[in-house]
Amino acid sequence: xxxxxxxxxxxxxxxxxxxxxxxxxxxxxxxxxxxxxxxxxxxxxxxxxxxxxxxxxxxxxxxxxxxxxxxxxxxxxxxxxxxxxxxxxxxxxxxxxxxxxxxxxxxxxxxxxxxxxxxxxxxxxxxxxxxxxxxxxxxxxxxxxxxxxxxxxxxxxxxxxxxxxxxxxxxxxxxxxxxxxxxxxxxxxxxxxxxxxxxxxxxxxxxxxxxxxxxxxxxxxxxxxxxxxxxxxxxxxxxxxxxxxxxxxxxxxxxxxxxxxxxxxxxxxxxxxxxxxxxxxxxxxxxxxxxxxxxxxxxxxxxxxxxxxxxxxxxxxxxxxxxxxxxxxxxxxxxxxxxxxxxxxxxxxxxxxxxxxxxxxxxx
Numbered sequence: 360x361x362x363x364x365x366x367x368x369x370x371x372x373x374x375x376x377x378x379x380x381x382x383x384x385x386x387x388x389x390x391x392x393x394x395x396x397x398x399x400x401x402x403x404x405x406x407x408x409x410x411x412x413x414x415x416x417x418x419x420x421x422x423x424x425x426x427x428x429x430x431x432x433x434x435x436x437x438x439x440x441x442x443x444x445x446x447x448x449x450x451x452x453x454x455x456x457x458x459x460x461x462x463x464x465x466x467x468x469x470x471x472x473x474x475x476x477x478x479x480x481x482x483x484x485x486x487x488x489x490x491x492x493x494x495x496x497x498x499x500x501x502x503x504x505x506x507x508x509x510x511x512x513x514x515x516x517x518x519x520x521x522x523x524x525x526x527x528x529x530x531x532x533x534x535x536x537x538x539x540x541x542x543x544x545x546x547x548x549x550x551x552x553x554x555x556x557x558x559x560x561x562x563x564x565x566x567x568x569x570x571x572x573x574x575x576x577x578x579x580x581x582x583x584x585x586x587x588x589x590x591x592x593x594x595x596x597x598x599x600x601x602x603x604x605x606x607x608x609x610x611x612x613x614x615x616x617x618x619x620x621x622x623x624x625x626x627x628x629x630x631x632x633x634x635x636x637x638x639x640x641x642x643x644x645x646x647x648x649x650x651x652x653x654x655x656x657x658x659x660x661x662x663x664x665x666x667x668x669x670x671x672x673x674x675x676x677x678x679x680x681x682x683x684x685x686x687x688x689x690x691x692x693x694x695x696x697x698x699x700x701x702x703x704x705x706x707x708x709x710x711x712x713x714x715x716x717x718x719x720x721x722x723x
Contacts, residue, residue: 395423397484401474405492406438415498417450417458426459430478433468459709466699496555500592508557514584519551520594572695628677
């Protein structure tokens with residue numbers, strides 16, 4: 360007599376699907392943003408004005424509440440001490456509660472746009488406004504800018520000025536940068552690119568995915584959306600000190616604009632090379648013709664030197680443009696940081712505000 364047993368088939372094992380590793384420093388929204396508005400202020404040599412700015416912002420009453428993020432971009436003065444004091448003892452809002460303030464300190468100076476990117480990664484608002492620390496943008500214009508973006512359902516709203524209170528050379532530099540941006544970037548014609556701007560959380564999430572060491576915030580914005588508007592606001596004379604933008608910093612900004620988001624300089628170099636090669640062939644044909652059929656032997660010294668200098672100049676320009684692209688590619692591939700955060704301090708009111716983001720790293 361034989362026992363019959365049924366073959367028992369084990370149940371299938373559940374399939375394991377690994378989750379992708381998070382990008383260092385990335386912030387992922389875990390639900391709707393907890394606040395209506397975040398204001399990001401890059402701070403550099405702003406010790407005399409940043410506390411006054413935060414106090415003026417606290418008097419505003421934007422829809423959905425507000426927080427302020429101060430990013431100290433390696434300022435050589437005591438801006439860090441002032442910012443930490445503001446975060447430790449924030450001013451009261453119109454509702455009588457302490458203003459949520461977050462203080463972030465870069466390990467060194469990386470540049471304004473790098474500091475803005477760090478602040479954007481820690482922003483929690485449905486909209487984010489970026490503004491300078493020098494009080495040239497009146498704080499009361501913040502509500503006007505925020506309401507225009509919110510009620511009009513705009514992704515980005517820039518500000519423009521009827522009269523700018525900068526030095527003449529700075530105004531010329533800004534006009535030149537905007538003309539170059541008209542050519543290089545896919546932006547609405549005539550749109551003035553200002554650092555006093557409002558962005559939706561959608562745009563902020565997309566912009567902060569960029570990890571390269573040479574960010575240009577406006578260029579990143581143009582790659583995300585075309586639902587852009589602008590409004591006119593007042594521009595005041597600088598309250599303290601002088602502009603932190605030097606000619607060197609403006610040139611660096613133009614290079615970021617030209618080489619980070621467009622191949623136009625390379626194409627200009629190609630066109631210049633083709634044009635000079637065409638002129639060179641025409642000149643060579645003329646020289647051969649003159650040597651064969653002219654009885655007089657021209658000295659040719661002036662024309663030869665002119666051609667040599669002209670061609671050398673164009674070749675140097677082409678090599679310089681190519682070298683700039685190659686150098687930036689090399690530094691990006693080597694992992695040059697966009698910004699390194701030394702510390703983050705939050706006011707008690709900022710810590711009490713519900714956080715609905717997943718911070719995988721505090722490094723920017």
